[in-house]
Amino acid sequence: CKHVKGILLFGPPGCGKTLMARQIGKMLNAREPKIVNGPEILNKYVGESEANIRKLFADAEEEQKRLGANSGLHIIIFDELDAICKQRGTGASSTGVHDTVVNQLLSKIDGVEQLNNILVI
Template identity: 60%
Template sequence: SEMNTIVRRALASRLYPPALTRELGISPVRGMLLYGPPGCGKTLLAREISRAMGAREPKIVNGPEMMSKYVGESEAFIRSLFAEAELEQASEGDESALHVIVFDEMDAFTRERGSLSGDTSGIRDSVVNQLL
């Protein structure tokens, strides 16, 4: 199935030894976006991928909960989510564990950049830029 192919391609760099993936020219996928209507199983799929791949416990972040009324706190929170994975990658390289971060309800804080609908401070643009 198409889903099987996508998951295999995305996770191949974690299924085989690092030396083999380098030899085959397989580069690790640095992210995966699952999208669909609420309740279709995106979070469940992310949890199962994490479990099947022996990853660290997934970090599940509810979109609205990460928005702060204080300048810079939302962006700092996003950076902190990735800090552990970045440190481990820097110290262990190809041997680092898989880290899974799930942003649930992203539509609560992501809108078209430059759109001020309900956000006169530009904080949503700043949060989206931090994710990029």
């Protein structure tokens, strides 16, 4: 059984997006959500930002491998996602560093080895 992999909440600061995301997790009987401030993902060392993305999904990956369909729902809440998910192929950084971070995130959410036990908000 497949489910929605992500929910995008949009609104001004302080309107309750994070609170709503937490409540969604409770309603779905999910594990305690991981709440990540977008800019905290970024690291000045090559490859570390991508490794930070992979670490966020590691618990869900391990549990799905171990328990399969019986794995519990894991929720990752990104706050200020726009700080790391700028439009790919543009911007001041000609190195493409932001592109690789966005690509890593997208591959974890919707890639070949997609997880069925995770919800990204």
